[in-house]
Amino acid sequence: MFVAVVGGGPAGMAAAVSAKRAGADRVVIIERAERLGGVLPQCIHSGFGVNYYGEDLTGPEFAERLRADVKASSVEVWLNAMVIEARPDKTLIISTPHGISFVKPDAVIFAVGARERPRGAIAIPGARPAGVYTAGTAQYMINIQGFEVGKEVFVLGSGDIGLITARRMALEGAKVHGVAELMPFPGGLARNVQQCLKDFNIPLLLSHTVTEVLGSERVEAVKVAQVENGKTVPGTEKVFPVDTLVLSVGLLPEAELIRQMGLPILPYTGSAAVDQFFQTDLPGVYVVGNGVGIWDLVDNVAMSASVAGSHAVKYEGRSSDLAEVLPGVGVRVVIPQRLSLGESDVPRIWFRVACPIPVGVALLTRGEEVIARKGFAGLKPAEMAEFPLKEEQYRAIRPGDKLHLRVQQP
Numbered sequence: 001m002f003v004a005v006v007g008g009g010p011a012g013m014a015a016a017v018s019a020k021r022a023g024a025d026r027v028v029i030i031e032r033a034e035r036l037g038g039v040l041p042q043c044i045h046s047g048f049g050v051n052y053y054g055e056d057l058t059g060p061e062f063a064e065r066l067r068a069d070v071k072a073s074s075v076e077v078w079l080n081a082m083v084i085e086a087r088p089d090k091t092l093i094i095s096t097p098h099g100i101s102f103v104k105p106d107a108v109i110f111a112v113g114a115r116e117r118p119r120g121a122i123a124i125p126g127a128r129p130a131g132v133y134t135a136g137t138a139q140y141m142i143n144i145q146g147f148e149v150g151k152e153v154f155v156l157g158s159g160d161i162g163l164i165t166a167r168r169m170a171l172e173g174a175k176v177h178g179v180a181e182l183m184p185f186p187g188g189l190a191r192n193v194q195q196c197l198k199d200f201n202i203p204l205l206l207s208h209t210v211t212e213v214l215g216s217e218r219v220e221a222v223k224v225a226q227v228e229n230g231k232t233v234p235g236t237e238k239v240f241p242v243d244t245l246v247l248s249v250g251l252l253p254e255a256e257l258i259r260q261m262g263l264p265i266l267p268y269t270g271s272a273a274v275d276q277f278f279q280t281d282l283p284g285v286y287v288v289g290n291g292v293g294i295w296d297l298v299d300n301v302a303m304s305a306s307v308a309g310s311h312a313v314k315y316e317g318r319s320s321d322l323a324e325v326l327p328g329v330g331v332r333v334v335i336p337q338r339l340s341l342g343e344s345d346v347p348r349i350w351f352r353v354a355c356p357i358p359v360g361v362a363l364l365t366r367g368e369e370v371i372a373r374k375g376f377a378g379l380k381p382a383e384m385a386e387f388p389l390k391e392e393q394y395r396a397i398r399p400g401d402k403l404h405l406r407v408q409q410p
């Protein structure tokens with residue numbers, strides 16, 4: 001059994017190690033960068049690994065642990081090698097330093113991560129001066145390349161990446177004038193709002209957005225206004241005199257190769273539908289990590305990718321006994337979207353809510369019938385929550401069922 005893993009971030013490394021441990025004859029990680037790790041080496045803050053390794057690690061430490069596991073399991077690693085084409089028969093065309101290579105593995109695991117939404121994707125009016133960065137680029141320049149990105153900074157987007165980048169720039173001596181968030185609630189975790197903004201006296205402007213970037217050569221200021229019902233409120237505009245605008249406005253799964261394989265892309269995840277083993281509708285083709293949907297914790301990325309790695313080795317065709325899981329009222333994302341029935345282990349179902357729910361109930365339904373329910377407290381759009389399914393509830397699901405996962409507040 002030959003398993004090819006595309007991408008050597010945490011998802012790819014975890015999937016490759018688990019495929020090898022499950023008995024694959026040959027496992028190859030194909031990574032376009034010059035080192036393994038994905039985005040982890042630039043995430044020098046802590047907050048990684050509490051569940052997976054039982055320790056609070058930095059991104060580089062977490063990556064190093066996985067790299068050691070890869071080395072110890074005799075997984076082949078091809079660096080500076082980029083998959084440029086993927087065919088539905090699982091042929092991969094790879095650009096390597098030695099020329100173009102072809103491989104045709106028995107199973108392919110796409111662990112290609114996500115890309116940041118750039119300025120163009122949110123269409124802020126104004127000129128195109130230097131000084132507008134995505135948060136990941138700013139973080140890479142500071143933490144890996146050692147550059148100072150800006151002295152007077154404004155951040156758009158209060159997801160965890162925006163909050164962490166705001167704090168990083170403050171620690172580098174920049175004045176962070178504020179973080180604007182379109183939604184009436186912060187996008188990131190409460191602890192990050194406290195530790196990254198409040199502890200550094202950085203103002204958080206909820207229901208606000210950047211309406212214009214001013215400056216010709218370099219950013220000279222940004223205009224920020226309040227937003228109500230999707231429209232800016234006249235008379236609320238403020239000008240912040242900054243030289244740098246950092247955009248942290250969301251991640252999108254890298255879906256190009258998956259699309260090339262002919263797999264439809266779900267609008268609410270931006271990637272292909274998968275079952276509980278992260279297998280797509282093409283037998284032997286898997287998508288894991290941020291490539292299948294955006295996860296908040298790398299621990300869950302690694303754990304779910306391990307499931308795909310070991311399943312890829314056991315794979316003997318796709319079960320035809322499938323049920324579908326769809327996001328219902330109040331739920332934005334569900335993973336997996338298919339359940340392969342008849343499998344011995346009870347599947348894990350993950351979901352993200354559309355807006356914060358202080359106290360609520362999540363329901364898995366088949367039409368009007370409730371198959372499973374679970375009370376939750378403190379559900380947030382930033383966090384991927386797990387819906388625990390019991391053995392008897394799983395066994396009650398039938399092939400062809402169309403299930404909805406929804407949340408309701410008391």
Ligand SMILES: Cc1cc2nc3c(=O)[nH]c(=O)nc-3n(C[C@H](O)[C@H](O)[C@H](O)COP(=O)(O)OP(=O)(O)OC[C@H]3O[C@@H](n4cnc5c(N)ncnc54)[C@H](O)[C@@H]3O)c2cc1C
Nearest residue numbers: 007009010011032038039047082083112113289290297298
């Ligand atoms: C700025 C930032 C801060 C974060 N902070 C935290 C935190 O505090 N705690 C936490 O738990 N998580 C955090 N995360 C999230 C965590 O880093 C991600 O969940 C995790 O890195 C996702 O892993 P991945 O392997 O799916 O993707 P990635 O890490 O993005 O890896 C994907 C890999 O695939 C490679 N690749 C892509 N396409 C190809 C191709 N065609 N051919 C070959 N190789 C390819 C890429 O080069 C890359 O190495 C943060 C993320 C970011 C961006």
